[in-house]
Amino acid sequence: MxxxxxxxxxxxxxxxxxxxxxxxxxxxxxxxxxxxxHICHQARMQDDLxxxxxxxxxxxxxxxxxxxxxxxxxxxxxxxxxxxxGLAEANAERIDEAGRDGLLEWVRGDATRPPLSVDDTDVxxxxxxxxxxxxxxxxxxxxxxxxxxSIADVSYTIHNEGSQAFVESFAADxxxxxxxxxxxxxxxxKRFEFHTDAKRTLEAEVFRIEW
Numbered sequence: 001m002x003x004x005x006x007x008x009x010x011x012x013x014x015x016x017x018x019x020x021x022x023x024x025x026x027x028x029x030x031x032x033x034x035x036x037x038h039i040c041h042q043a044r045m046q047d048d049l050x051x052x053x054x055x056x057x058x059x060x061x062x063x064x065x066x067x068x069x070x071x072x073x074x075x076x077x078x079x080x081x082x083x084x085x086g087l088a089e090a091n092a093e094r095i096d097e098a099g100r101d102g103l104l105e106w107v108r109g110d111a112t113r114p115p116l117s118v119d120d121t122d123v124x125x126x127x128x129x130x131x132x133x134x135x136x137x138x139x140x141x142x143x144x145x146x147x148x149x150s151i152a153d154v155s156y157t158i159h160n161e162g163s164q165a166f167v168e169s170f171a172a173d174x175x176x177x178x179x180x181x182x183x184x185x186x187x188x189x190k191r192f193e194f195h196t197d198a199k200r201t202l203e204a205e206v207f208r209i210e211w
Contacts, residue, residue, distance in 0.1 A: 003044050003071045010037035013066055016091040019059070023081065027130035027140070031062040031158070035184045039126060039156045039206060040066035042180065046208070048154045051122025052076060056111035056129065056144055061088025063126040065095060068104045072124075075104045078111050112143040118151050125155040131202075142170065149174045149211050158184070161203035171209045180208035 004012070013033035022028035040063070043049050049072040055064035058077030065088075068075045079085050085106045092104055109115040111127070129144035141159055145167070148155035159167060161183075168178050186204040 006037050006041040009041055009066055009069055010034050012069055012095055015094050016060055016062055028059055029188055030060055031128045036062045036066040040070040044070045048124040053124045056125055056127040058088050059084050061091045065092055076107055078107045078109050078114050080110050112147050123152045125152040128158045131160040145170055152211055155209045157207055159205050163205050167207050176209045176211045178207050178209050182206050
């Protein structure tokens with residue numbers, strides 16, 4: 001299947017800007033270009049880009065733009081934060097091909113209750129949900145999985161290390177099946193006062209689920 005290589009995607013996504021004033025409550029971190037490229041390349045290889053691609057909690061637009069560059073027919077990025085959507089749109093403008101033919105759209109709304117009507121449409125969800133690291137935000141990734149299950153045929157989601165048993169159990173309970181899983185490094189620069197290291201690397205896990 002023709003399309004940009006994973007390496008080409010990653011190089012293009014490296015041009016995207018990070019949050020200038022990220023929200024700790026929303027766990028706003030830049031999705032690493034390498035992880036986004038891996039997800040979007042895998043989605044293309046699995047023929048998961050033919051319908052709608054919905055990026056839940058799009059943030060900087062990294063996954064949505066990556067999916068568009070990888071050849072998705074239509075991409076919608078959803079975020080509750082107006083400033084994040086402005087950043088995502090600006091990032092898309094940095095890469096002209098990502099906004100081709102008006103097929104890349106940005107929608108303000110709660111990613112766990114997306115304002116979309118996707119009946120009779122093939123949907124692939126891509127998402128880097130909150131890991132639930134902040135107090136009061138535990139298991140935030142579960143809500144994103146619940147949304148993916150409700151609207152998607154296939155989903156690609158990023159989770160904290162050690163999530164495989166939870167994700168596989170959740171998918172099985174909802175009639176889904178984890179078909180692919182891989183580990184990925186998630187570098188995080190010091191962005192908030194509670195960060196004690198100039199930079200640290202989290203081990204993350206990515207799962208493809210057929211619903």
